[in-house]
Amino acid sequence: MTRSWLGEPTVTALREGLRVVAPALADGVIVPRGLVPSEDPRWCAASAMVDERFVVKFAWSEEAAERVCYRARVLDALRGAAPAIPLPEVVAASESPAMVVLRRVPGRPFFQVRHQVDPAAAARDLAGVLAALHDPAVLRTVSALLGPLPKRTENVPPGRWWNRLRPWSEWADQVLTIPGRTALVHGDFHGDNHVWRSNRLRLVVDLETVGVGEPEYDLRCLPADCGVEMFLAVVSDYEALTATPVSLDRVMAWHLRTVVGDMAWRTEAGVPLPDGRAPDEWIDDLLSRFAALDISAT
CATH class of the missing domain: 3.90.1200.10 (Aminoglycoside phosphotransferase (APH), C-terminal lobe)
Incomplete structure (x- = not known):
């Protein structure tokens, strides 16, 4: 599948992405963090809390999207290779749009x-x-x-x-x-x-x-x-x-x-x-x- 990313750093764009990746969360209460426009594509990424139970990592540039997808691949590989490490649980992951949904662990x-x-x-x-x-x-x-x-x-x-x-x-x-x-x-x-x-x-x-x-x-x-x-x-x-x-x-x-x-x-x-x-x-x-x-x- 061809990789894609959000068109803009907005909650509206994030909801649209969630309708593809995790539809059950698309209408939840979203609290974004780091949702700041940037001219540098390296920093065109952010996270958001959804319903206080999930953390979503997403991007709105190609370079940032690669990092989001890399994170998902690493988590998948490490879960089997190093089970002793307490890692986030991946609820959903997608390359198009680039997005990772993690179960929130209070702390x-x-x-x-x-x-x-x-x-x-x-x-x-x-x-x-x-x-x-x-x-x-x-x-x-x-x-x-x-x-x-x-x-x-x-x-x-x-x-x-x-x-x-x-x-x-x-x-x-x-x-x-x-x-x-x-x-x-x-x-x-x-x-x-x-x-x-x-x-x-x-x-x-x-x-x-x-x-x-x-x-x-x-x-x-x-x-x-x-x-x-x-x-x-x-x-x-x-x-x-x-x-x-x-x-x-x-x-x-x-x-x-x-x-x-x-x-x-x-x-x-x-x-x-x-x-x-x-x-x-x-x-x-x-x-x-x-x-x-x-x-x-x-």
Whole structure:
């Protein structure tokens, strides 16, 4: 079937799409999120809640439609390849129009509960999910089902505060010069992409970034999201589950690139940082994490 997508970013267009993909939901109560027109086709996608029971992912450009369809294929492949990972249930999926309907799982993102969860239990949950995803057999199975997978890397655009981090950038480049191990990675495993309920991890979401990378790449957000102490507990549990060592230097090299990249695009686009602070404050926190891990750029 030829792929298609919605003609415009409106609730009316979404209802028309639902009449094709999931007719029973077309007349439901729709609460959209991210339904903002964009001239960049990469961002012509959004989600919506329907009747508080379903989440719909949809697009209104070819490039965004490919990501929506890729998400559906990944979910289908992972459900059999890694059943231990708590994944969204696909209620309906379509290539024309590009749309995925998921059953909603009540809960809150990690950022909202990280100061409430038991650190040891949370570390075990995070380590368990990542260990299951990074199992070499999962990469082999998913690759066989989906064909060539995208490679996940992080680039760092310079910013006006870049001189503060120049030694660390050179250090990260050196650390990552030698390729690491290969695994199937989530690609965007930050605190908004895992859902928690009753202080336990219940769902891993936003699978459109799944691809080939190294295990340390998926751990790169945790030093900031969890704090250094919980991050180290995750690493310890992960190493015990996988019987493979984690390179803290590699995690922190990816962490540096991710934090700086996030600061750069937001400041250049005039978008506030998520916590409302200034880039220099983010850099202070970043350097404090290196110090807490006793990692030096020299």
